[in-house]
Amino acid sequence: MRFRPSASLLSAAASPYVLLFLTMLFWSGNAVIGRGIVGTVPPVGLGFWRWTVALAVLLPFGFSHLWAARHTLLKAWPVIMALSVLGVTVFNTLYYLALTSTTAINATLVSSTAPAVIPLVAWIAYREQFSRRQAVGLGIAAVGVAVVILRGDLQAAKALRVNDGDLLILLSVLVWAIYSILLRRLPAGLHPLALLTATFAVGLLFLIPLYLWELSTGAEMRMAPQSFLAIAYTGVFPSILAFLCWNQAVATVGSSTAGLFLYLMPVITSLLAVTFLGEVIHPYHLIGAALVISGIHVATRRRRPAMQAR
Helix, strand or coil: CCCCCCCCCCCCCCCHHHHHHHHHHHHHHHHHHHHHCCCCCCHHHHHHHHHHHHHHHHHHHHHHHHHHCHHHHHHCHHHHHHHHHHHHHHHHHHHHHHCCCCCHHHHHHHHCCHHHHHHHHHHHHHCCCCCHHHHHHHHHHHHHHHHHHCCCCHHHHHCCCCCHHHHHHHHHHHHHHHHHHHHHHCCCCCCHHHHHHHHHHHHHHHHHHHHHHHHHCCCCCCCCHHHHHHHHHHHHHHHHHHHHHHHHHHHHHCHHHHHHHHHHHHHHHHHHHHHHHCCCCCHHHHHHHHHHHHHHHHHHCCCCCCCCCC
16 A cells, blocks of 8 residues: 655655665564563554554544545445455454564564565465466575474474464464455555555454453453553554655655565564563574575565565
8 A cells, every 4th residue: 555645744855765764663663562562452452552543643634535535435345344354453463462472573584474475375366477486485485484483493393383473473474465465456546545544444443343352351451651652653653654654765766675675674673672572583583584585585586575564
């Protein structure tokens, strides 16, 4: 989902490379916040309040576009609902649930395979060409993911000792890939702000029963400053500002150059996780990261990199 913010929102003097770095920082921060807030804000609750804040921030800018496109949105309601449920309700819920049982470093390394997975899902769904180069790249990235998930221990594979959180991250990657290929079914000419506002609102609506179920299990949010700071951060920085920075930068330097900055996410997340969460970088992280990044590079070379959202 792409729209070009006006100069009043982002200064035209801002370096596109600074904006790209900020995008990676904001998305990496989402993983660290999601992990660091475990036990303070329940995962579904974090998603619910994140999108509540994001919708509240976006609504003053997007309502007029939403209203103008209401007939188009109603005609395309199946795809709008699918995008909302997949992109807002399911993807982020799985991501935050995963962070309750895996590290921020693991989550980012595994989820960073999305650009390599999307072509495979497109081939399955639409029989799009899936080249040998893409297959090789996906295979390399898959080996890297296996190294991370198994913690570099082959005995874990034999004993089927796999962290549930890592499996949820893998599932979230598949959900994001399906979401990404469904974007092509959107009606032509739909204003991006109308789309964002609609998907935020519908996705939030479907989060309500999940949040009520979570509350019924006894989960509750601690009324502490860190709870409100986490919700404010996730609702504004990775949900709104990251997209503004990303799209402004892409409009300036192009998607190919901007896509290279996605490789910074595992690095930034690792540094943040080590600094603020006390996580430890193990040799298997380095091996897995090298394989994942190499695989993505091979799979997406000479292609427009897929945009990730966190």
